[in-house]
Amino acid sequence: VGCFARLRIYEENARFVLICIILIVYLAFGAALFHWLEWENEVDERKAIDTRMNEYRVDYCRGKPENECDFDEMVRFITDGATSGLLNSRSRFDMLGSLFFSATVISTIGFGTSTPRTQFGRFITIIYGVVGCTCCVLFFNLFLERLVTGMSYILRSLRERKIRYRLKESGNKPVTLLLNNEDFNESSSSCEGHMDNWRPSVYKVFFILFSMCLALITASAGVYSFIEDWVYVDSLYFCFISFATIGFGDYVSNQQDVTRMSPDLYRLVCVGVGCVVDEEIHYIEMNHCSRFVNFCLLTLGACFFYCLSNVSSIVVRQL
Amino acid sequence: VGCFARLRIYEENARFVLICIILIVYLAFGAALFHWLEWENEVDERKAIDTRMNEYRVDYCRGKPENECDFDEMVRFITDGATSGLLNSRSRFDMLGSLFFSATVISTIGFGTSTPRTQFGRFITIIYGVVGCTCCVLFFNLFLERLVTGMSYILRSLRERKIRYRLKESGNKPVTLLLNNEDFNESSSSCEGHMDNWRPSVYKVFFILFSMCLALITASAGVYSFIEDWVYVDSLYFCFISFATIGFGDYVSNQQDVTRMSPDLYRLVCVGVGCVVDEEIHYIEMNHCSRFVNFCLLTLGACFFYCLSNVSSIVVRQL
Ligand SMILES: [K+]
Ligand SMILES: [K+]
Numbered sequence: 045v046g047c048f049a050r051l052r053i054y055e056e057n058a059r060f061v062l063i064c065i066i067l068i069v070y071l072a073f074g075a076a077l078f079h080w081l082e083w084e085n086e087v088d089e090r091k092a093i094d095t096r097m098n099e100y101r102v103d104y105c106r107g108k109p110e111n112e113c114d115f116d117e118m119v120r121f122i123t124d125g126a127t128s129g130l131l132n133s134r135s136r137f138d139m140l141g142s143l144f145f146s147a148t149v150i151s152t153i154g155f156g157t158s159t160p161r162t163q164f165g166r167f168i169t170i171i172y173g174v175v176g177c178t179c180c181v182l183f184f185n186l187f188l189e190r191l192v193t194g195m196s197y198i199l200r201s202l203r204e205r206k207i208r209y210r211l212k213e214s215g216n217k218p219v220t221l222l223l224n225n226e227d228f229n230e231s232s233s234s235c236e237g238h239m240d241n242w243r244p245s246v247y248k249v250f251f252i253l254f255s256m257c258l259a260l261i262t263a264s265a266g267v268y269s270f271i272e273d274w275v276y277v278d279s280l281y282f283c284f285i286s287f288a289t290i291g292f293g294d295y296v297s298n299q300q301d302v303t304r305m306s307p308d309l310y311r312l313v314c315v316g317v318g319c320v321v322d323e324e325i326h327y328i329e330m331n332h333c334s335r336f337v338n339f340c341l342l343t344l345g346a347c348f349f350y351c352l353s354n355v356s357s358i359v360v361r362q363l
Numbered sequence: 364v365g366c367f368a369r370l371r372i373y374e375e376n377a378r379f380v381l382i383c384i385i386l387i388v389y390l391a392f393g394a395a396l397f398h399w400l401e402w403e404n405e406v407d408e409r410k411a412i413d414t415r416m417n418e419y420r421v422d423y424c425r426g427k428p429e430n431e432c433d434f435d436e437m438v439r440f441i442t443d444g445a446t447s448g449l450l451n452s453r454s455r456f457d458m459l460g461s462l463f464f465s466a467t468v469i470s471t472i473g474f475g476t477s478t479p480r481t482q483f484g485r486f487i488t489i490i491y492g493v494v495g496c497t498c499c500v501l502f503f504n505l506f507l508e509r510l511v512t513g514m515s516y517i518l519r520s521l522r523e524r525k526i527r528y529r530l531k532e533s534g535n536k537p538v539t540l541l542l543n544n545e546d547f548n549e550s551s552s553s554c555e556g557h558m559d560n561w562r563p564s565v566y567k568v569f570f571i572l573f574s575m576c577l578a579l580i581t582a583s584a585g586v587y588s589f590i591e592d593w594v595y596v597d598s599l600y601f602c603f604i605s606f607a608t609i610g611f612g613d614y615v616s617n618q619q620d621v622t623r624m625s626p627d628l629y630r631l632v633c634v635g636v637g638c639v640v641d642e643e644i645h646y647i648e649m650n651h652c653s654r655f656v657n658f659c660l661l662t663l664g665a666c667f668f669y670c671l672s673n674v675s676s677i678v679v680r681q682l
Contacts, residue, residue: 053512060505067469067502074465074491075458081484082456086449089480093449100437104423118419119441123450126442127613130405130412137401139394146393150386154609156475161408165400166600172393177607182676183386186379193372281485288496290473293612294446357501 059361129157134299140335144298147339150176151346153291157299184350191351192249199244250352250359257352261287264341270309271334272297287345288353298338313337378680448476453618459654463617466658469495470665472610476618503669510670511568518563569671569678576671580606583660589628590653591616606664607672617657632656 097119105113125131135141136158145158149172160166261283269279274295282295310330317336416438424432444450454460455477464477468488479485580602588598593614601614629649636655 056505056512057509060509063498063502063505067498070495070498071462071465071469074468074495075462077487077491078461078464078479078484079456079458081487082461082479082481085481085484086454086456089447089449093444096440097444097450100440107426119450121415121419122438122441123445125412125416126445128408130408131416131438131442135405137398137405139398142397142401143390143394145397146390149393149609150390152471152607152609154473154604154611156611156613159611159613160397160401160600162401162404163594163596165397165404167596168396168400170600170603172396173603173607173609176389176393178672178675178679179382179386179389181672182679183382185676186375186382190376190379193375275482277482277486281479281489284489284492285473288471288492289608290468290471290492291610292473292475292478294475294478353496353500356497357504360497360501 128159128161132157132299146172146176148291149173150180151289151342152177152180153286153289153342153346154293155286155291155296156293157296184347187347188351188354191253192355195249195252196244199248200242203242246355246358246362250355253348253352253355257287257348260345260348264345267309267337267341268297271337272300283341283345286342287349289346289349297342298335309337310334447478447480451476451618465491465495467610468492469499470608470661471496471499472605472608472661472665473612474610474615475612476615503666506666507670507673510572511674514568514571515563518567519561522561565674565677565681569674572667572671572674576606576667579664579667583664586628586656586660587616590656591619602660602664605661606668608665608668616661617654628656629653 101113101115104115104118122131129136137145141158148154148156148158149169160169261280264283264287265276265279268274268282269276272279272282274282278295282297284290285292285295286297307330310333313333313336420432420434423434423437441450448455456464460477467473467475467477468491479488580599583602583606584595584598587593587601588595591598593601597614601616603609604611604614605616626649629652632652632655
């Protein structure tokens with residue numbers, strides 16, 4: 045037994061080395077791919093930006109002595125303001141903003157539109173994050189379990205119904221077409237004890253989960269392109285970047301002061317949640333509503349994508 | 364058995380609801396906490412920025428007709444340049460930059476210092492990310508397994524040595540102090556078959572992992588405060604935000620054209636990797652070296668923090 049266990053350890057080490065090599069190759073492939081996709085555009089954009097910046101510089105420095113023009117300093121100032129989110133008129137650390145910040149920390153999305161600016165705040169962020177990320181990982185893991193359990197339950201009852209239907213159709217004579225005859229031997233026992241051991245294959249779970257994620261991301265992208273007035277592809281990009289908890293921060297939902305949510309969508313959500321809609325629509329309420337939709341979509345998306353990446357990593361491993 | 368299984372499902376549903384409630388309370392707590400920590404500073408900073416921006420505006424608009432001053436447009440232009448990283452002189456999508464971008468996608472750190480600007484690039488990012496994130500999750504999971512296996516192996520041999528030592532000390536007469544006498548009954552069998560079933564408790568693993576993470580983050584923060592010239596707390600903040608794959612992007616390592624790595628650290632790394640150091644130090648080589656150190660630290664940190672958050676979520680669950 046000991047020798048066998050040792051052999052298995054060697055095998056698993058080999059598998060680990062293999063995935064390392066695959067990742068390195070995949071990264072090299074990505075380097076070539078994105079260089080090919082983006083480099084030309086970057087050169088063009090850089091040229092355009094340089095030209096424009098020089099125009100601004102000339103404009104700003106007109107009528108000033110050569111070495112007294114603080115254009116570069118101004119650019120640095122504006123850049124810092126943009127990175128910290130302070131140039132955006134929306135408050136970052138009011139109550140709702142802090143809630144948003146906390147959520148970006150513990151979900152590890154980390155958009156970076158609001159970040160702590162004091163050193164004490166940064167230190168507390170570390171401690172808050174350690175505890176929060178742990179809880180959030182636990183939440184994701186429990187969600188994965190609940191989802192798989194729920195799926196198994198539904199698939200099992202579907203299978204049971206199918207077996208019962210075949211039994212009825214064949215007039216209660218033994219059915220040789222079924223793979224496993226034991227499945228319906230104790231069909232009338234209470235608490236469905238006979239099929240408790242049956243579990244759907246990981247491929248089936250993966251396939252269902254993949255379809256659900258695809259449906260979710262397509263629908264969410266539609267909603268965001270409505271609310272935020274983005275092109276559909278950009279909306280799709282935002283959804284993926286957020287759901288996979290990458291969170292670049294180039295596209296972030298709900299950063300405008302006034303939502304561009306359409307009144308129809310607002311009515312739909314309100315009916316869905318079960319609240320009353322007046323004839324005239326208040327913008328504050330619509331802001332709250334769009335925040336609520338945003339929160340639900342991001343949470344749901346992150347949960348489902350976590351499940352998908354875990355289940356598909358199991359599938360890849362079994363290949 | 365069926366009824367029992369159903370009871371267990373109810374219990375686990377209750378646990379899931381519990382973690383949801385805990386997370387919501389924790390988020391609300393975070394909202395209050397960060398509002399308290401950061402709000403005052405934000406108000407002050409905003410006031411200072413507004414004053415300064417007005418000065419710049421007056422300066423820029425001097426001698427122009429009232430409604431012809433395009434200051435706001437310029438600010439928007441600079442802001443966009445800052446967010447996209449194009450104002451930074453460092454290329455984003457040259458080969459090494461693309462490699463960095465790919466790594467931020469698949470590790471889900473997503474600093475956001477370089478993001479795709481073309482719509483086709485964004486679409487490809489989605490596909491690249493789906494495959495890459497799956498592989499990366501698999502890598503993290505295998506790393507976790509390898510680490511725990513390695514730890515078990517070391518702890519087991521330590522335990523074996525202890526038992527042998529006690530056996531020797533007690534002059535081969537039966538030791539009643541030991542909890543489990545079966546452990547050393549077959550002490551001389553080949554391939555150590557007798558202790559294969561022994562596993563260290565999850566608390567022990569958690570404690571060791573926690574210490575390792577603490578050591579790693581303290582050391583890395585020291586290295587970064589050397590290389591990047593950051594205050595130690597900021598360096599610690601950067602390490603945590605990166606290792607936990609939050610990746611806000613307010614602090615990002617290796618964004619300067621010339622590294623500020625000290626020659627001593629460079630020599631140390633070179634000796635560690637086993638390459639030769641000339642007497643005179645070339646800056647290009649130092650840049651490569653600091654990139655290499657950066658890559659190693661981030662990979663190691665992300666792996667260890669992934670393990671820590673998973674193991675501690677198991678510990679929390681067992682409470
Ligand atoms: K992340
Ligand atoms: K991020």
